[in-house]
Amino acid sequence: AQRVTQPEKLLSVFKGAPVELKCNYSYSGSPELFWYVQYSRQRLQLLLRHISRESIKGFTADLNKGETSFHLKKPFAQEEDSAMYYCALRGNSGGSNYKLTFGKGTLLTVNP
Amino acid sequence: DTGVSQNPRHKITKRGQNVTFRCDPISEHNRLYWYRQTLGQGPEFLTYFQNEAQLEKSRLLSDRFSAERPKGSFSTLEIQRTEQGDSAMYLCASTQDGTGESETQYFGPGTRLLVL
Numbered sequence: 001a002q003r004v005t006q007p008e009k010l011l012s013v014f015k016g017a018p019v020e021l022k023c024n025y026s027y028s029g030s031p032e033l034f035w036y037v038q039y040s041r042q043r044l045q046l047l048l049r050h051i052s053r054e055s056i057k058g059f060t061a062d063l064n065k066g067e068t069s070f071h072l073k074k075p076f077a078q079e080e081d082s083a084m085y086y087c088a089l090r091g092n093s094g095g096s097n098y099k100l101t102f103g104k105g106t107l108l109t110v111n112p
Numbered sequence: 113d114t115g116v117s118q119n120p121r122h123k124i125t126k127r128g129q130n131v132t133f134r135c136d137p138i139s140e141h142n143r144l145y146w147y148r149q150t151l152g153q154g155p156e157f158l159t160y161f162q163n164e165a166q167l168e169k170s171r172l173l174s175d176r177f178s179a180e181r182p183k184g185s186f187s188t189l190e191i192q193r194t195e196q197g198d199s200a201m202y203l204c205a206s207t208q209d210g211t212g213e214s215e216t217q218y219f220g221p222g223t224r225l226l227v228l
Contacts, residue, residue: 004154009152043115043116043219043220043221043222044155044203044219045218045219046216046217046218049216086154086155088154098143098145098160098168098207099145099157099160099168099170100145100147100155100157100217101157102154102155102156103154104152104153104154105153105154
């Protein structure tokens with residue numbers, strides 16, 4: 001079974017402070033990991049995926065297979081980063097190749 | 113084409129009634145997914161279509177739920193004899209197979225269902 005755990009439901013930081021949203025996963029194979037974001041009154045959208053190894057809006061995330069983690073980081077948070085963040089996993093075995101398994105999400109609030 | 117669309121956006125129904133939701137994916141996207149999201153949870157996978165074929169169904173999809181994608185374009189999700197536990201946000205997503213963007217699922221705005 002595949003599982004994604006986001007231990008923090010709420011995270012509050014001040015503008016300019018570093019932010020780290022934690023994500024741990026459980027999967028027997030080599031998964032693909034994603035971060036999705038939902039801004040207020042907007043639809044869920046992809047922020048970044050581990051295979052791209054890119055930085056989007058200043059956010060980065062590194063897949064650590066040893067610790068089965070995919071934490072999202074940004075060195076200097078901005079108020080516009082306030083949103084709900086979901087970590088998601090896509091397996092690569094059998095018939096579950098395409099579905100996403102999401103964590104419960106972390107609500108990030110960046111205070112001025 | 114402005115993205116995945118879903119109708120209706122909100123639905124209030126009485127317990128025991130049937131409801132049907134519609135999803136229109138991005139043009140030429142051949143994969144379509146349905147997810148359900150309850151309060152405080154992330155989206156949970158319900159079912160998935162490749163063109164018109166329904167290839168996977170979650171155990172969450174009881175026999176009261178049925179999904180179709182008759183022409184490989186739009187999809188419908190029907191819930192028969194609704195129960196209060198069916199109250200949730202129902203999300204649709206689509207992807208295009210065979211391109212570098214195949215991993216990216218594009219989500220619709222969702223249909224929020226309230227069963228009284």
